[in-house]
Amino acid sequence: MPDPFRPRAAVLTVCALxxxxxxxxxxxxxxxxxxxxxxxxxWKQCPxxxxxxxxxxxxxxxxxxxxxxxxxxxxxxxxDEPEGDTIDLExxxxxxxxxxxxxxxxxxxNFGGPGASGVAALPAFGEDYATLRTRxxxxxxxxxxxxxxxxxxxxxxxxxxxxxxxDATPDDDRERTELLDSTKQFNAACERNSERVxxxxxxxxxxxxxxxxxxxxxxxxxxxxxISYGTELGGVYAHLFPEKVGRAVFDAVVDPAQTSEQSSLGxxxxxxxxLGNYAEHCVSQTEDCPVGDSAQDVQDRMARxxxxxxxxxxxxxxxxxxxxxxxxxGIVQALYSQELWQTLTQGLELAYDGDGTILMVLSDSLTxxxxxxxxxxxxxxxxAIACSDSRPRYDxxxxxxxxxxxxxxxxxxxxxLAWGLIGCTDWAVPGAADHPDVSAPGAAPILVxxxxxxxxxxxxxxxxxxxxxxxxxxxxLTYRGQGHGAYNGKNACVQDAVHGYLLDGKVPKSGTVCx
Numbered sequence: 001m002p003d004p005f006r007p008r009a010a011v012l013t014v015c016a017l018x019x020x021x022x023x024x025x026x027x028x029x030x031x032x033x034x035x036x037x038x039x040x041x042x043w044k045q046c047p048x049x050x051x052x053x054x055x056x057x058x059x060x061x062x063x064x065x066x067x068x069x070x071x072x073x074x075x076x077x078x079x080d081e082p083e084g085d086t087i088d089l090e091x092x093x094x095x096x097x098x099x100x101x102x103x104x105x106x107x108x109x110n111f112g113g114p115g116a117s118g119v120a121a122l123p124a125f126g127e128d129y130a131t132l133r134t135r136x137x138x139x140x141x142x143x144x145x146x147x148x149x150x151x152x153x154x155x156x157x158x159x160x161x162x163x164x165x166x167d168a169t170p171d172d173d174r175e176r177t178e179l180l181d182s183t184k185q186f187n188a189a190c191e192r193n194s195e196r197v198x199x200x201x202x203x204x205x206x207x208x209x210x211x212x213x214x215x216x217x218x219x220x221x222x223x224x225x226x227i228s229y230g231t232e233l234g235g236v237y238a239h240l241f242p243e244k245v246g247r248a249v250f251d252a253v254v255d256p257a258q259t260s261e262q263s264s265l266g267x268x269x270x271x272x273x274x275l276g277n278y279a280e281h282c283v284s285q286t287e288d289c290p291v292g293d294s295a296q297d298v299q300d301r302m303a304r305x306x307x308x309x310x311x312x313x314x315x316x317x318x319x320x321x322x323x324x325x326x327x328x329x330g331i332v333q334a335l336y337s338q339e340l341w342q343t344l345t346q347g348l349e350l351a352y353d354g355d356g357t358i359l360m361v362l363s364d365s366l367t368x369x370x371x372x373x374x375x376x377x378x379x380x381x382x383x384a385i386a387c388s389d390s391r392p393r394y395d396x397x398x399x400x401x402x403x404x405x406x407x408x409x410x411x412x413x414x415x416x417l418a419w420g421l422i423g424c425t426d427w428a429v430p431g432a433a434d435h436p437d438v439s440a441p442g443a444a445p446i447l448v449x450x451x452x453x454x455x456x457x458x459x460x461x462x463x464x465x466x467x468x469x470x471x472x473x474x475x476x477l478t479y480r481g482q483g484h485g486a487y488n489g490k491n492a493c494v495q496d497a498v499h500g501y502l503l504d505g506k507v508p509k510s511g512t513v514c515x
Contacts (some may be wrong), residue, residue, distance in 0.1 A: 036082070037215040041071035046092060049120045052377040053147040055370050059092075059123030066094045066133070068123055073216055075144070078200055079208045087197065089209060090148035091141045092119040094126065098134040105219040105246070107136035107502065108210065110143070112228030112252070114203070115381035117147035128488055131495075135503050136223065143233075144209060145194075145201035146381045152197060154190040154380040157373050161320070164367050164379070167310070168325045169415040176396060179419065184426045187387075190380060191428040199429050201381070202388045203436065207237040211244060221246030221444075223502070227485055228252045228457055234446070235438030235465060238473070242443035247502050251449045252485035255461030256438045256468045260390050260424075261402060264417045265409055266458045272410035274335040274455035275299060277482060281338075282345060291348045302331070303411050305352065314356045317364075322356025328416055330359035333366040335455050338482040387424035391431035394421040438468045445507045448474045449494065453482035466510075478513045486514075 046068045048058045059068040070092050077085040096103045109129075111121040118140030129138055142149035155163065163186055170176040191198060210233070214222045223246040226234035231250035238245050255263065279298035282289040292298030309324040316322035322330075334344035340362070347358030368376035399418050406414035424431065440446075446469060450462025459478070466474030479486040479494050486494045493514030500506040 036074055036076070036086070036212060039074060039216055041073060041091070041216060043069040043071045043093065046070040046119070046123075049117070050148055051370075051374045052151045052153075053117040053120045053142065054368065054376040054378075055372075055374060056120070059126075062094060062126050062130070062133075064097060066097060066126070068092055068094050068126075070119065073141075073213060075209050075212055077150075077197070079205055087144060087150040087200075088148075089141055089144060089150075089213075090119050091139060091213070092122055093137055093139045094133065096133060096135060096137050097130070102135055103137070104135045104503075105137070105221075105223055106139045106214075106217045107132055107223045107225055108213065108217075109138065109140040109225045110227065110230030110233050111140070112226075112230050113146070113378060113382055114143065114229045114233075114385035115146055115378035116229075117142050117376065117378075119147055125488065128490075131499055132225075132502055137217075139213075139217065141209075141213065143201075143206045143381075143385075145197060145384050146377065150197045151377045152190060152201065152380040152384040153193040153377060154186055154383065155193075157375055159186075159189070160367075160369075160375045160379065161373070164329075164369075165320065165323050165326060167323070168328075169310070169419055171310070180396070180422065183423060187383070187424075187426045187428070190384060194380070194384065195428075198384055199388070201384050202432055203233055203236050203385065204240070204432070206233055206385075207240050210237050211241050214244065219246070220244075222248070224248040225502075226250050227487075229254060231448075231457075231465065232256060232436055232438070235440070235469065236436055238440035238443045238446065238469065239436075239438050242440040245440065245443040245446065247444065247505065248446045249449065249487070249498055249502060250446060250462075250465060251487050252454055252457045253448055253450055253462040253465045254457055255464045256436045257464050258461075259434050260392050261394070261398075261421060264421060265402070265406060266460070267456060268406050268409035268414050268417045270455040270458040271332060271335055271413045273458075274453060274482070275302075275331075275410075275412060277453060278335060278341050278344065281341060289345075291345055291352070299412070301352075302348065305348075306412065314351065314354050316356040316360035320360065322351065322360050322363075325416075326363040327351065327356065327359050328413070329366045330362035332413070332455075333362040336484045383423065383427075384429075387427035387431060388429045389432050389436070390424060391433050393425050393427075393431070395425060396422070438465065439470050440473050441470050443469070443473045445475050445501075446473055447477060447498065447501050447508065449477045449479060449486045449498075451479045451481050451483065451486045451489075453480075454484055456484045475507055475510045476512075477508060478511075480513065480515045 072088045074086040076082045077087050122140035145152045170179050232254040279295035313321035313323045334340040368378040406418040450459045452459045466476045497508045
């Protein structure tokens, strides 16, 4: 699922997709191109991440000496022509830390987005998966269109600054025209700069890449850990290759039955819920909550502040100002994790006094901007994948029709999410379907974890995924917590269930609740 508040391309929506008849042919077997399945990967020390991956230093060894190595895997540019042109997909791996005879195989991670670089993300979270590493090689990758894997490019850093700072909640005809023109220009730049790869970045393409990866890594089954949009990718894989599903976990689950509009509306409710939880926490955990006298006052003050920014931005990080759009992004970034709630409080305190520095830093984190003004390619990749997957195309009339319901769902976020629906309207590649097909009869059990306080992938999506996977496949686990996802919250009950299944094959009882 596209992460919320990624700039404007149906990025606030569930990516939908259509399994074309040509892709369904031969799904029961291995990839049609046996030569690619037999390729040998040349694993080498990983370089520092590219700007498209987020920049920064090369990954450090894990505690105990685990090294990270990277390799390039060739995959068909067009899976309908598997013997045609190829693209390079970047992989990262650290070997299992346990005894050789205890090793199960490779555990492949997708961290979501769509548009997140797995090559950059896995080392950042590597220590969190130390227990899983006892029996698995930990592997991730940059999906096609992302990072170092035939990356989609839409504009330069200066253009992205302007695009991401513009007014995303227009109030009059002039502002609406500016938003529509800017979106059209961004989408045209994506087509102009990435024409070769743009038609080939659907989730179905990435799912077939996953199966090729499984074979190249030498595994008979795909063992998989999907987070956020990674749950959608995993569900599509299970639909295409049900007999190849090994042990799989879906965490922070996309609702596969929703359209773009329904998903965005669900996110409006989800972030409003998280905002309310944050406000309640602030007034209950401190003697004097510095950003409001009551939970309702906290929210009302934030709404007034954002309204004021619409006309009068404040100082951000020089030379940029903190606009309404950037402040909204910063608030959203903090609501992803309870660990950032105190940072949000500090940021709001400063902003109410005219200093938008902290909220701007949070906004930059969400949009993939580094301190030097360079952007990763997550905005471009997110747009390309989401718009290629999702069939609906919305116009101003559609947005105006939906605004009352979105505003009722969230005073703070409703307008932003509703106007985000227009992002794919002028996209060069037709969208595939209204929603993905994840039905996977005959697949091995898949552990599906929903967090009741998740703002980005609301809890109801987990139950919907279980139903869509089919009888005997989805195994539902509920975590009564806060933030996006469950496993990395380090709840012992959640982690015991995940470890029991991935390491020992013990399927928890469906309906288990962790608190």
